[in-house]
Amino acid sequence: MIEVCFRRGLFATAGGPPAQAPTQAPAQSPSDTHDAALALGRAVLQRHGLARLEVTIHANRRHVLCWRLRGPAPQLQVHWALLPRPDAILAAIEDQDGARQRLLKELPPPRRVTPLRPRGSTHDLEALLAHEIPRLPAIDVPAVTWGRWPSIPPRRRLRLGSCALPPHEPLIRIHPVLDHRTVPAWFVRFILFHELLHLAFPPEEVGTRRWLHPPAFRRAEASHLDHDRALAWERAHLDELILRCRQRRAGAR
Ligand SMILES: [Zn+2]
Structure with missing residues (x-):
């Protein structure tokens, strides 16, 4: 069984404003993202012989990929931009050489939320x-x-x-x-x-x-x-x- 969760604020909720403005919304639609997460979940389930897995999709650039595959509640948390690369995610979980670095290259450039203000009243x-x-x-x-x-x-x-x-x-x-x-x-x-x-x-x-x-x-x-x-x-x-x-x-x- 695979359960897919979206971290709060990742998508606008249907019919109303998002609970929290997303800093980076996925390029894909919610249903495409859900399907990609399911496919990833299936691949991990199969590779690691698990009965169930909770897959959480987020936009956290600090912790792009985290997992706990042992124990009663196996979990995988992944940045939405990595979803098109399930093979690279499996390689990173298996700690293959350079796999994590390859995944980090998938991240889109961050959107700057506040404009830069380098010139102050005294110092530039x-x-x-x-x-x-x-x-x-x-x-x-x-x-x-x-x-x-x-x-x-x-x-x-x-x-x-x-x-x-x-x-x-x-x-x-x-x-x-x-x-x-x-x-x-x-x-x-x-x-x-x-x-x-x-x-x-x-x-x-x-x-x-x-x-x-x-x-x-x-x-x-x-x-x-x-x-x-x-x-x-x-x-x-x-x-x-x-x-x-x-x-x-x-x-x-
Ligand atoms: Zn310092």
């Missing part, structure tokens, strides 16, 4: 990024934007930058609190450099842990001329930056 992130790119010539130039003000003001820590990594489209976001005349351009550049390093030195998996800043990352970071003064500037101004976030939040009410 694209110009600052162009300054740092030559330090890491082997990486593709990512998109860059000022992030949004957080809805909950920070208490003690502040994440000044982030970088979306493959399979997502590489995108660096910088905290808008840094777009201020009191923040030196060289400090923003150093934050951009740190985020670029995430592309040059992808996270390492150590057991069940994900090592975001492996030793090679830290060595490359320490080689930046502004490394010491940037860390010192951050320590000296962190309270002031947090305060500005909180004031901004209070002003927005």
Whole structure:
């Protein structure tokens, strides 16, 4: 027996708006997707000698393929874009060489939900990024934007930058609190450099842990001329930056 489920928001519900706007709707219709999921379910059922299987179709680009084929309730969760490749999915489940990488290539480019805003009132992130790119010539130039003000003001820590990594489209976001005349351009550049390093030195998996800043990352970071003064500037101004976030939040009410 095969049961096919669609993750919430994958398709608009008939006769009404979707419960949640889909970030990426399947290119196929719901019935085509259902048929493809059934065919995949049958192939897995047959290959692994199972009596039943629940197949869940989703649009989660972080966990494109997950399965648990043992136990009383075997399950397979798969991104909709992989459905046309049942053979490649079977190969990935069997852990064949390169199978997972081949599957990731099936993902469509992500749709950018919010427009990019690299030019702030004080700092132009694209110009600052162009300054740092030559330090890491082997990486593709990512998109860059000022992030949004957080809805909950920070208490003690502040994440000044982030970088979306493959399979997502590489995108660096910088905290808008840094777009201020009191923040030196060289400090923003150093934050951009740190985020670029995430592309040059992808996270390492150590057991069940994900090592975001492996030793090679830290060595490359320490080689930046502004490394010491940037860390010192951050320590000296962190309270002031947090305060500005909180004031901004209070002003927005
Ligand atoms: Zn980092």
